[in-house]
Amino acid sequence: MSKKSLTKRSEDYSLWYNELVKKADLAENSDVRGCMIIKPHGFAIWEKMQRKLDDMFKETGHENAYFPIFIPKSYLSKEASHVEGFAKECAVVTHYRLKASEDGKSVVVDPEAKLEEELIVRPTSETIIWSSYRNWIQSYRDLPLLLNQWANVVRWEMRTRLFLRTAEFLWQEGHTAHATAEEAVAETEQMLDVYADFAENYLAIPVLKGVKTESERFAGALDTYCIEALMQDGKALQAGTSHFLGQNFAKAFDVKFADKDGKLEYVWGTSWGVSTRLMGALIMAHSDDSGLILPPRLAPKQVVIVPIYRSDEDLEKISARVEEIMQDLRKAGISVHYDKRDTQRPGFKFAEWEMKGVPLRLAIGMRDLENNQIEVARRDTFEKTSHSLDGLTEYVQAQLEAIHENIYQKALEFRKANTHYVDSYEEFKQILEKDGGFIYAHWDGTAETENAIKNETKATIRCIPLDNPQEEGTCIYSGKPSKQRVVFAKAY
Amino acid sequence: MSKKSLTKRSEDYSLWYNELVKKADLAENSDVRGCMIIKPHGFAIWEKMQRKLDDMFKETGHENAYFPIFIPKSYLSKEASHVEGFAKECAVVTHYRLKASEDGKSVVVDPEAKLEEELIVRPTSETIIWSSYRNWIQSYRDLPLLLNQWANVVRWEMRTRLFLRTAEFLWQEGHTAHATAEEAVAETEQMLDVYADFAENYLAIPVLKGVKTESERFAGALDTYCIEALMQDGKALQAGTSHFLGQNFAKAFDVKFADKDGKLEYVWGTSWGVSTRLMGALIMAHSDDSGLILPPRLAPKQVVIVPIYRSDEDLEKISARVEEIMQDLRKAGISVHYDKRDTQRPGFKFAEWEMKGVPLRLAIGMRDLENNQIEVARRDTFEKTSHSLDGLTEYVQAQLEAIHENIYQKALEFRKANTHYVDSYEEFKQILEKDGGFIYAHWDGTAETENAIKNETKATIRCIPLDNPQEEGTCIYSGKPSKQRVVFAKAY
Numbered sequence: 001m002s003k004k005s006l007t008k009r010s011e012d013y014s015l016w017y018n019e020l021v022k023k024a025d026l027a028e029n030s031d032v033r034g035c036m037i038i039k040p041h042g043f044a045i046w047e048k049m050q051r052k053l054d055d056m057f058k059e060t061g062h063e064n065a066y067f068p069i070f071i072p073k074s075y076l077s078k079e080a081s082h083v084e085g086f087a088k089e090c091a092v093v094t095h096y097r098l099k100a101s102e103d104g105k106s107v108v109v110d111p112e113a114k115l116e117e118e119l120i121v122r123p124t125s126e127t128i129i130w131s132s133y134r135n136w137i138q139s140y141r142d143l144p145l146l147l148n149q150w151a152n153v154v155r156w157e158m159r160t161r162l163f164l165r166t167a168e169f170l171w172q173e174g175h176t177a178h179a180t181a182e183e184a185v186a187e188t189e190q191m192l193d194v195y196a197d198f199a200e201n202y203l204a205i206p207v208l209k210g211v212k213t214e215s216e217r218f219a220g221a222l223d224t225y226c227i228e229a230l231m232q233d234g235k236a237l238q239a240g241t242s243h244f245l246g247q248n249f250a251k252a253f254d255v256k257f258a259d260k261d262g263k264l265e266y267v268w269g270t271s272w273g274v275s276t277r278l279m280g281a282l283i284m285a286h287s288d289d290s291g292l293i294l295p296p297r298l299a300p301k302q303v304v305i306v307p308i309y310r311s312d313e314d315l316e317k318i319s320a321r322v323e324e325i326m327q328d329l330r331k332a333g334i335s336v337h338y339d340k341r342d343t344q345r346p347g348f349k350f351a352e353w354e355m356k357g358v359p360l361r362l363a364i365g366m367r368d369l370e371n372n373q374i375e376v377a378r379r380d381t382f383e384k385t386s387h388s389l390d391g392l393t394e395y396v397q398a399q400l401e402a403i404h405e406n407i408y409q410k411a412l413e414f415r416k417a418n419t420h421y422v423d424s425y426e427e428f429k430q431i432l433e434k435d436g437g438f439i440y441a442h443w444d445g446t447a448e449t450e451n452a453i454k455n456e457t458k459a460t461i462r463c464i465p466l467d468n469p470q471e472e473g474t475c476i477y478s479g480k481p482s483k484q485r486v487v488f489a490k491a492y
Numbered sequence: 493m494s495k496k497s498l499t500k501r502s503e504d505y506s507l508w509y510n511e512l513v514k515k516a517d518l519a520e521n522s523d524v525r526g527c528m529i530i531k532p533h534g535f536a537i538w539e540k541m542q543r544k545l546d547d548m549f550k551e552t553g554h555e556n557a558y559f560p561i562f563i564p565k566s567y568l569s570k571e572a573s574h575v576e577g578f579a580k581e582c583a584v585v586t587h588y589r590l591k592a593s594e595d596g597k598s599v600v601v602d603p604e605a606k607l608e609e610e611l612i613v614r615p616t617s618e619t620i621i622w623s624s625y626r627n628w629i630q631s632y633r634d635l636p637l638l639l640n641q642w643a644n645v646v647r648w649e650m651r652t653r654l655f656l657r658t659a660e661f662l663w664q665e666g667h668t669a670h671a672t673a674e675e676a677v678a679e680t681e682q683m684l685d686v687y688a689d690f691a692e693n694y695l696a697i698p699v700l701k702g703v704k705t706e707s708e709r710f711a712g713a714l715d716t717y718c719i720e721a722l723m724q725d726g727k728a729l730q731a732g733t734s735h736f737l738g739q740n741f742a743k744a745f746d747v748k749f750a751d752k753d754g755k756l757e758y759v760w761g762t763s764w765g766v767s768t769r770l771m772g773a774l775i776m777a778h779s780d781d782s783g784l785i786l787p788p789r790l791a792p793k794q795v796v797i798v799p800i801y802r803s804d805e806d807l808e809k810i811s812a813r814v815e816e817i818m819q820d821l822r823k824a825g826i827s828v829h830y831d832k833r834d835t836q837r838p839g840f841k842f843a844e845w846e847m848k849g850v851p852l853r854l855a856i857g858m859r860d861l862e863n864n865q866i867e868v869a870r871r872d873t874f875e876k877t878s879h880s881l882d883g884l885t886e887y888v889q890a891q892l893e894a895i896h897e898n899i900y901q902k903a904l905e906f907r908k909a910n911t912h913y914v915d916s917y918e919e920f921k922q923i924l925e926k927d928g929g930f931i932y933a934h935w936d937g938t939a940e941t942e943n944a945i946k947n948e949t950k951a952t953i954r955c956i957p958l959d960n961p962q963e964e965g966t967c968i969y970s971g972k973p974s975k976q977r978v979v980f981a982k983a984y
Contacts, residue, residue, distance in 0.1 A: 030620065031567075032611065035560035037624055040639065043556050064535050068527035069561075069613075069644055069660055070583075073590070075523075077599050087590040091562075092601050093613065094586045096648040098565070098579040107569050109584050109610055118601055119524065121561075121585065121613070128522065132529055141835060147532065152561055152644065156588040168561055343633060 008289050013233040020283060021162045024292040024356050027279075034160040034167030041356055042279060044300035046170065049278060050150065052202055052298075053172065056194050062146045062174060067128050069152070070119035075127040079252040082126065085219020089156040091121040091167075121154040126220060126245070126271055129175045130253040137177060137267055139258045144187070145177040163280035164237075164492050171275035177267045179257065181246070184268035185223075188244040191272040192225040195240035203278065204295040204408040205229045205285045206415055207239060208438070208487060210463025215447050218271075222246035228462045228487070230415045231284040234436020236462045236489035239281050242272035280492065286380075286407050292357030293380055295407060296400040303329060303336040303396060304358045306349050308365035315340065318364055321389075325362075325374070328393045334400070354379060359403050360396060380407050421485070425476045428488070432459055438489050442482035444475035453477055459488045500781050505725040509776060513654045516784040516848050518771065526652040526659030533848055534771060536792035538662065541770060542642065544694055544790075545664065548686050554638045554666060559620050561644070562611035567619040571744040574618065577711020581648040583613040583659075613646040618712060618763055621667045622741040629669060629759055631750045636679070637669040655772035656729075656984050663767035669759045671749065673738070676760035677715075680736040683764040684717040687732035695770065696787040696900040697721045697777045698907055699731060700930070700979060702955025707939050710763075714738035720954045720979070722907045723776040726928020728954045728981035731773050734764035772984065778872075778899050784849030785872055787899060788892040795821060795828040795888060796850045798841050800857035807832065810856055813881075817854075817866070820885045826892070846871060851895050852888060872899050913977070917968045920980070924951055930981050934974035936967035945969055951980045 006023065007015045021027055026042030029035075038046065054064070070093065076083045097113030100106075122128065129147075137145060150172045160166050174191060178184040192209055199207045207227035217224040221243035229239045247266040250256070256264045286293040296302055305322055309315040322338055329336045337358075339349050346363065353361055363375040374392065377384045380403050387395050418437030422428045428441055443449060443461065454460050464486045473482045498515065499507045513519055518534030521527075530538065546556070562585065568575045589605030592598075614620065621639075629637060642664045652658050666683060670676040684701055691699045699719035709716040713735035721731045739758040742748070748756045778785040788794055797814055801807040814830055821828045829850075831841050838855065845853055855867040866884065869876045872895050879887050910929030914920045920933055935941060935953065946952050956978045965974045 030560045031623060032560045032562045032564060032620070035562060037560065038558040040555035040557050043558055047556065063532035064539065065532050066530040066535055066662065068522045068524045068529065069646070070524045070527060072524060073599060073601075076590070083590075083599055087592075087599050090588065090590050091585045091611070092587040092590065093583045094601065095584040096582065098568070098575075098582050098584065098612075100579075107565060107575055107579050109565075109586065119583070120590075128524070131523060132520075154561070170558065 006289055006291065009232060016289070017284060018162070020287060020291060020355075026283070026292070027162045029162065032167075034157055036162050036166045036168070038170075038276070041300070045282070045294065045298055046276060046279060048298045048300060049198075049202070050172075053194075053198055053274065054150075056198060057148050057172075057174065060146075060190060060194060062148045062176075064149060065147045066149055066151070067125050067132065069122055071122050071125070071128045073118045073120055075131060076120055078127060079220045079248055082220035082248075082252075086123045086155070090123060091154045091156055093119040093121065122151070123153055123155045124271075124273075125149065125151070125153075125173055126175065126249050126269075127253070130249040130255060130269070133177055133250075133267070134253050134255045137255055137257050140179050140260055143177060143179045143257060143267065144183065146174075146187075147176065148172055148174040161280075163276055163283070166276075169276045171273050173271060173273045176270045177250075177255070178270070179259065179265075179268070181268050184246075184270050185244055188223070188225055188242045188270045188272070191270070192227065192240075192242040195242065195272075195274060196227050198274075199227055199229065199239055199281075200408065202295060202297045203239075203282050203285070204297075204404050204411065205239070205281060206408065206412045208463060208465055210465040210468075210487065212241075212463060213447070213450060213461050213486070215450060216461065218243045220245060220248050221271075222248070225466075226463050228438075228489075229281050229285060230411075230418060230438060230489070231281070231492070232414065233284070234418055234490070236438065236491040237277070237281050237284065238462070238491065239278060240272070240274040243270060245269035245271060285411050287357065291355035293407060294357035294359055296359045296404050299357070299359050300335065301337040301358050302334050302400055303360045303362060304349075304353045305336065305338045305362040305364065306346050306353075307338075307340055308346050308363055308368075310366075314366050318366070318369060321369060322364065325389065325392060329396060332393050332397060334393070334396060350377075360399055362396075378403060380410075423473070423476065428459075428476050429457055432457055432488075432490065436490055438462070438487050440485040440487055441476045442473035442484075443486045444478045444480035444482055446478075449475060449477045453488070458490050460491055462487045462489050462491060498781055498783065501724060508781070510654070512775060512779060512783060512847075518775070518784070519654045521654065524659075526649055528654050528658045528660070530662075530768070533792070537774070537786070537790055538768060538771060540790045540792060541690075541694070542664075545686075545690055545766065546642075548690060549640050549664075549666065552638075552682060552686060554640045554668075556641060557639045558641055558643070559617050559624065561614055563614050563617070563620045565610045565612055567623060568612055570619060571712045571740055574712035574740075574744075578615045578647070582615060583646045583648055585611040585613065614643070615645055615647045616763075616765075617641065617643070617645075617665055618667065618737070618741050618761075619745070622745040622747060622761070625669055625742075625759070626745050626747045629747055629749050632671050632752055635669060635671045635749060635759065636675065638666075638679075639668065640664055640666040653772075655768055655775070658768075661768045663765050665763060665765045668762045669742075669747070670762070671751065671757075671760070673760050676738075676762050677736050680715070680717055680734045680762045680764070683762070684719065684732075684734040687734065687764075687766060688719050690766075691719055691721065691731055691773075692900065694787060694789045695731075695774055695777070696789075696896050696903065697731070697773060698900065698904045700955060700957055702957040702960075702979065704733075704955060705939070705942060705953050705978070707942060708953065710735045712737060712740050713763075714740070717958075718955050720930075720981075721773050721777060722903075722910060722930060722981070723773070723984070724906065725776070726910055726982070728930065728983040729769070729773050729776065730954070730983065731770060732764070732766040735762060737761035737763060777903050779849065783847030785899060786849035786851055788851045788896050791849070791851050792827065793829040793850050794826050794892055795852045795854060796841075796845045797828065797830045797854040797856065798838050798845075799830075799832055800838050800855055800860075802858075806858050810858070810861060813861060814856065817881065817884060821888060824885050824889060826885070826888060842869075852891055854888075870895060872902075915965070915968065920951075920968050921949055924949055924980075924982065928982055930954070930979050932977040932979055933968045934965035934976075935978045936970045936972035936974055938970070941967060941969045941972075945980070950982050952983055954979045954981050954983060
């Protein structure tokens with residue numbers, strides 16, 4: 001395989017993904033098992049996501065805070081299903097000091113510096129946060145409490161994959177406290193809407209909104225809402241979750257408030273999060289065999305300009321004009337980069353920016369300069385147009401919008417084409433093997449059937465869509481009666 | 493002590509600080525030893541610092557990336573002085589799984605899930621980053637490499653204090669790689685200037701720029717540059733450091749590059765960082781017995797407006813006008829909050845915003861409305877002025893600038909008044925005990941003298957100022973000859 005070209009998606013989707021992540025300089029594996037290094041280009045995209053999501057959280061009344069990375073072991077145990085969900089993948093700190101080995105040649109853990117109680121590197125922060133909420137909440141006046149934190153978390157996964165499943169990942173976790181169940185449910189649903197809005201309007205990925213079945217719920221939640229996206233290989237990816245926690249954590253950590261009549265009640269809670277996994281969704285939803293395709297609203301560099309020149313004198317003339325173009329573009333809020341490296345040829349630069357997913361590439365040579373024009377190439381369609389330098393900013397703006405719309409529509413059409421309604425288990429298995437995609441099928445509502453299907457086919461129930469149409473039917477597996485179809489898929 | 497008032501600085505500076513941090517809702521101790529919880533108001537200030545610093549790093553050509561939180565134990569040992577500096581305060585991960593205890597009542601560490609090699613929660617990231625640089629750097633074309641990361645780090649401190657010294661803290665760490673020593677030194681100095689610029693123009697704190705003595709250097713550096721600020725109790729606070737690493741980490745991790753002639757050379761490095769410690773500096777440099785005083789350029793809410801009203805009808809009229817005022821202020825880039833809570837009286841609100849350090853408080857009642865005016869109160873001087881609603885935005889803008897200038901000048905004058913030149917050890921000890929402050933004194937340049945003075949007086953050499961005037965003198969402690977004065981102080 002040459003250094004530049006990618007394995008084709010049709011040949012090996014999984015290899016294509018791994019190669020793309022590395023060649024587009026997004027991330028790589030570190031020497032620490034399962035932990036990734038997010039490289040500058042990847043991190044710049046994540047930063048754009050963070051900024052936008054953070055704005056959306058603040059617009060809906062949330063504030064940021066920061067809680068400790070360590071959780072005392074005993075805290076995890078306070079909510080029974082929570083500890084069951086996380087105990088098997090915890091990084092445990094047991095000591096707080098190293099010392100020189102006896103031969104003086106290395107360092108060893110100092111056995112005398114053993115912690116009385118082990119500390120867990122947070123896999124999620126409900127327990128440490130609700131333990132604080134006990135001190136912060138006394139009365140209905142202290143509610144709602146609407147906090148979020150941006151943090152790193154660790155879950156000791158055995159099989160890891162860059163962005164999709166890593167031992168350490170970056171995320172945000174919202175943790176809110178409310179006086180009533182209704183208000184907490186409304187918050188859970190609001191944040192799901194925020195995530196769906198972000199997915200569609202920034203990632204340019206259509207998502208299904210739904211609720212998880214009991215066996216797929218967050219450990220400690222009464223209800224888990226989710227957004228599910230479909231990748232180009234027909235597998236689903238859970239892109240965000242929002243949990244209605246009921247009073248589970250309030251009871252585990254004894255968080256009560258006095259209502260207006262002075263009566264003590266347990267507080268209602270929610271939590272919700274998205275992570276660097278979204279990077280995986282972004283890559284797999286849009287990109288092609290030439291590399292990454294970035295949704296324009298999340299592209300750190302929306303436009304790259306490449307000069308085509310023979311002499312230093314030409315370059316100087318071109319550069320002078322490019323400076324003006326860049327000023328205009330920047331005034332319009334467009335981020336633009338001028339690639340005037342003299343160590344690389346234009347063809348190399350074109351391929352590099354294609355691989356890195358820059359939405360629009362502008363190229364300008366002496367002939368263009370004389371004709372007052374510039375070449376505009378779209379990353380999503382590879383279309384090239386010569387456009388006048390007059391009105392260029394407006395054209396670029398319109399093209400960026402057009403790219404967003406185009407890749408969103410393409411993903412939506414792909415989802416439509418890969419959404420199936422099946423009424424028999426045979427058909428279910430056939431479609432699952434052949435095309436994948438979202439499969440709407442009747443299910444009898446039991447965990448037994450859900451597990452049996454999962455064990456036999458690797459397909460899971462991704463969600464029960466919100467506002468799901470109710471219809472009589474029979475379970476494709478057990479033949480028992482069913483009131484609605486649910487969405488099955490193989491998933492990341 | 494009432495819930496509202498603080499212990500006076502003159503009575504107990506240390507207690508005043510602790511109370512202020514809690515009452516201004518900046519941070520609190522968590523249940524995890526030495527780890528703090530940064531509360532929303534504190535975190536909002538930190539976010540403003542982050543944004544501005546991040547902009548400054550990007551303007552000087554740096555990109556963000558993210559490296560793993562865990563460092564294999566063996567990596568720490570590769571640079572000899574580095575491991576010596578950090579081994580004694582490392583949080584060590586030894587296991588990756590918990591399991592139910594035999595009685596089923598709690599969870600215990602699963603002894604079968606022991607890591608082959610222990611992982612250290614990063615106290616700083618030189619080792620894991622230089623281990624990556626080995627793969628990223630081959631040729632002079634790959635240099636300079638200018639990266640930064642925003643991260644949490646852990647140093648197991650035995651005596652902790654909110655913001656000033658905590659087991660976990662938030663920071664940024666820049667890590668750069670260069671082809672020549674000169675370029676690396678220039679980078680080290682440039683980042684020191686960025687920090688000093690930020691301290692003076694955003695924190696409103698004058699700082700001394702200098703270099704550390706050998707014994708105060710970062711573990712693994714050839715030179716540590718620092719900015720030192722003086723707090724109101726006469727103690728110094730190191731507010732940022734920038735390290736010239738020479739080729740130490742390149743040698744430890746075998747990072748070489750081919751120069752233009754194809755010759756292999758070790759790479760030159762720097763690292764530089766500031767942390768949530770800056771929150772401590774901000775608090776201690778400016779605040780008073782009524783609470784926090786925020787420098788306007790870092791205040792999350794620069795202006796708070798409080799309505800003074802008797803009836804709902806009045807409130808409605810006032811609010812309508814306030815909406816217009818806020819629109820104008822926001823257009824001018826001023827962040828403003830309207831505090832129309834009906835659960836609290838104006839006096840309570842005034843005290844609360846004073847405690848939280850909001851630079852300008854505006855109050856408006858029916859009489860003001862009729863007279864087309866508003867009351868403007870400055871947090872730094874407590875001055876109150878009635879100002880016409882015409883031209884209010886310009887006035888507010890000017891007042892915010894005036895507050896920045898005033899608190900900076902106040903801190904500068906305090907530093908001048910508390911800067912002493914002494915020529916005898918007796919005088920040195922007297923001033924140190926009585927007033928503290930920066931003490932310029934001759935030192936013989938030996939670590940022995942430095943340590944002796946430290947042991948006897950707790951004063952350390954904060955720095956040797958940049959461009960330090962050279963003058964003949966004799967060491968205040970040993971009487972040996974000296975070429976320059978250095979700056980001593982007790983420090984946080």
